[in-house]
Amino acid sequence: MPEYLIVIAAGILAGTLSRIVLLRIDYRQYPGYPHSYISHLLLGFIASALGAVAIPAVMAPEYTAVTFLALAAQQFREIRNMERRTLESLERTELVKRGLDYIEGIARTFEARNYLVMATAFATSLATQFGGLSTGGLTAIIMILLSRVLMSGDILENICDVVPARLSFQGPILMVDEINMVNVGLKERREKILENGLAVRIKPRDGNARSTIHDMGQRQAIAFTAAVLLGTKKDVNIPEYTPLVRKNPETGEVGLYIMPMEKDLDRLIAAVKLTPVLESASSKPLLAGLPSGKDKKRMG
Amino acid sequence: MEHEAGSILAVITLNKELVDGGAPIFFARDEQELERLALYLSKILKAMVHDLDNGTYVVVRH
Structure with missing residues (x-):
């Protein structure tokens, strides 16, 4: 040859x-x-x-x-x-x-x-x-x-902590701990959500992580991963069961609410942790070289 | 007809004085009817029901 x-x-x-x-x-x-x-x-x-x-x-x-x-x-x-x-x-x-x-x-x-x-x-x-x-x-x-x-890209586990959270209603508003999710009008659906829903709180470890999960595309990816791995009760005529990922504007922490087919909190946490960090969402504002709070004080 | 996301498709209310305007309005006689109308309209319109807390529900496509 x-x-x-x-x-x-x-x-x-x-x-x-x-x-x-x-x-x-x-x-x-x-x-x-x-x-x-x-x-x-x-x-x-x-x-x-x-x-x-x-x-x-x-x-x-x-x-x-x-x-x-x-x-x-x-x-x-x-x-x-x-x-x-x-x-x-x-x-x-x-x-x-x-x-x-x-x-x-x-x-x-x-x-x-x-x-x-x-x-x-x-x-x-x-x-x-x-x-x-x-x-x-x-x-x-x-x-x-x-x-x-x-x-092998980064996954959410490396930048955030994922902990269990509690679902509740404040009037018609669905809450994940203190995070405001959505207004659910139908009383029947509210009961079902409290009965079968699951929620977690995603805590960013630093400013970079916070800006990553601030991205709507990243949050949608989290909801998608959770829904694929645990299944979802959502159907075309039940929009209330859409998994939602909303942020606490004060702290930058993010809450996830889902109506899974399989109610298993541990698996939900594992699924959220596995979500890939999207290239388009990943940003590192902390590396931009802006003076931090401490530096400012020193300068003043 | 395709509706824009976030548009109000219907209003269901117990208080005739409170509502007026462009979207179709459905009047209910009591809480039970209000809830039932809201559920049916939500299913028919494939949209979500929101409670305005004054005896009025709106059906919104997201």
Whole structure:
């Protein structure tokens, strides 16, 4: 077998393998269908082929061949659009919405995974070209592990404490501890909510976390995750049972109310903790370098 | 007809003097009827009932 074929094959193999490793179905419930698996594996294969061919092309020497990497970037942006379109069209019939921020986050993740696949294939073929198959294999393992680390995002547990909270009514207004949620008019529904509802309070650990859960997209993602994992009693004609996430404007703490199919507080807390911190919501105002309260006093 | 989110689709009340205006108004004879009308309208309109605490409910699509 000619040498360049071995180099390309090693690259493609490593890239496809890394796509398989990154393609896991998780609590986000996406993708959950065999067809999605196939299309993502195939796209991963194409990405790794593009990455793997680059080195032999340069060695040939066919320098212009490298320009097709630009084409690849274009192609993968298309993947992001494809994911976004799919999820947005599913969103219309979703009883508890994912929210546009969450969709954007998922779509961006799918695009980024393909870049990682391409990088893995490229690095593996480079190593195989100059160091032989064993070096190539080692590089592949390192790159796959690295991709896993890069793709595992932050979760809410790392920035917030989640504690049980109490549901009550102040007149018609549903409260989670002292946080005002929504006005529920029907007495029958109020009784049902007190009987079957669950609530938690999400306490941000610092200013950065507070600004993250201040984001409506992040809060919608929390409600979605809780509703997916515990089920929801909501239906199209029972809007009162929509899971809600509202903030205490004084403290920045956030309350979650849900009518779960399965009333289990521990699982609710676990579900909320598992919610991914969205890239679009994550912000770090504390790192902006503004003088803090203490500094001001010192200056004064 | 698609209603804008947050628009009042119906008003149900015990007090005729208190309400007037654009949304359809339903008058109830007593608390029980008020509650029942509100529940039915909520189901029919797929919208949420809010209590204004003065014998008046509004049905709002969110």
